Amino acid sequence: MAAAAGAAAFGIRRDAPKAYCFYGIEWTGVPYLPGTAAAIYIGNTNSCIAGYHSPPDTATSYRFCIPSWVAFTANATTLCGQPAVDHSAAISGFKRLIGLQPGDPHAKRVAQIAPYKLGEKIGRCSIQVQLDDGAKCRVEDFLPEDVAGILIAHLKSTAEAHLGHRIDNAVVTVPGHFNGNQRQEVSSGSTEYGGFRYVSVVDEQVAAAAAHGLHEDPGQRQASSRCAMTPSSGGDDFTARVVDHMADLIKDKHGGRDVRADAAALRRLTAECERAKKALSYQQETVVTMRLDDDDDLFSEPLTRSKLEELIGDLVGRAVDLVESCDASGGDVVGVDEILLVGGSTRIPMVRDLVKDYFHGKEASNEKGVEPDEAVIRGALLLSHPHQARYLDPCYDYWHSR
Numbered sequence: 080m081a082a083a084a085g086a087a088a089f090g091i092r093r094d095a096p097k098a099y100c101f102y103g104i105e106w107t108g109v110p111y112l113p114g115t116a117a118a119i120y121i122g123n124t125n126s127c128i129a130g131y132h133s134p135p136d137t138a139t140s141y142r143f144c145i146p147s148w149v150a151f152t153a154n155a156t157t158l159c160g161q162p163a164v165d166h167s168a169a170i171s172g173f174k175r176l177i178g179l180q181p182g183d184p185h186a187k188r189v190a191q192i193a194p195y196k197l198g199e200k201i202g203r204c205s206i207q208v209q210l211d212d213g214a215k216c217r218v219e220d221f222l223p224e225d226v227a228g229i230l231i232a233h234l235k236s237t238a239e240a241h242l243g244h245r246i247d248n249a250v251v252t253v254p255g256h257f258n259g260n261q262r263q264e265v266s267s268g269s270t271e272y273g274g275f276r277y278v279s280v281v282d283e284q285v286a287a288a289a290a291h292g293l294h295e296d297p298g299q300r301q302a303s304s305r306c307a308m309t310p311s312s313g314g315d316d317f318t319a320r321v322v323d324h325m326a327d328l329i330k331d332k333h334g335g336r337d338v339r340a341d342a343a344a345l346r347r348l349t350a351e352c353e354r355a356k357k358a359l360s361y362q363q364e365t366v367v368t369m370r371l372d373d374d375d376d377l378f379s380e381p382l383t384r385s386k387l388e389e390l391i392g393d394l395v396g397r398a399v400d401l402v403e404s405c406d407a408s409g410g411d412v413v414g415v416d417e418i419l420l421v422g423g424s425t426r427i428p429m430v431r432d433l434v435k436d437y438f439h440g441k442e443a444s445n446e447k448g449v450e451p452d453e454a455v456i457r458g459a460l461l462l463s464h465p466h467q468a469r470y471l472d473p474c475y476d477y478w479h480s481r
Contacts, residue, residue, distance in 0.1 A: 153212030228268030286458030
């Protein structure tokens, strides 16, 4: 949290002399005028771009979000967002693979749940896509960082069409556990594919903290930085448990058919299980429905909240163990100012209940009214515009307010 309170996404230390602003910073490294920087969040489920409008309408902002899907066609064109979801050569969940080597344990875990095969390209993990132009089929390998760059370029062009002018700079969020190489891959992909002049890479945790206003009054807080993470207890992992359950039922009820061996069918099942998982955050039961082929072979199976909790219980428990590992108070609510839940999966009642139980009944707070799956992009939006984030960076004032 200290990082969120200490400095803007752009600029330098607040106590730097103005001479440093003039001599020590290149023009591309200076905080930007309103409207010329955008915030970008690449998620496993959805990806967003947001920013403030140009003068004189600098108090309002825009935001566009699309499903995190990219599809490659045989004629060398790409589809992004919703048009890519049902395509036979579609890719999702690629953020987890950025910068990983094929032998990485996390890459092996992703290979178990992803609806595509992994390969190797220039010594790094690649995603294999089968392209069919009608005459022949071929398999091509795409680096996940390149796929992310393509999606970023699409988001940028969407925002530029809305604004009517070019966007040169961006704040791009990444998971806090990303190492230096992974961060550089994201930054390079943003400049190479998106055409940004300058990119600032910010931790998702820092952006979420800014969205909840933790940077506004740091003087009344005692900063203590602790971090614990696991790469295999996220929304995709919850969905994968539902997919495995439904795939087993399909095999039992439809003559041994294995949807895991059919990439297109597995993508459809994954999308339907994702929808069902989200629905169970607000209702006790839903139905997973999927057409198995071009005929009338239809699979339909009810899914209850209690069954979902049974399927993901150990994953949620693992996440609560992380809370315990980085909680210096030992669950003592007196030593905890606020509990903030970030990410779409924190809408799941089981997650909220277990966190509440750990803190002896203390509820998670949300004074800013930030939706869990919007916290990161909202915080990145603030960090893309120092004055809106209540930062008074001396170099920003020096260059743009004199």
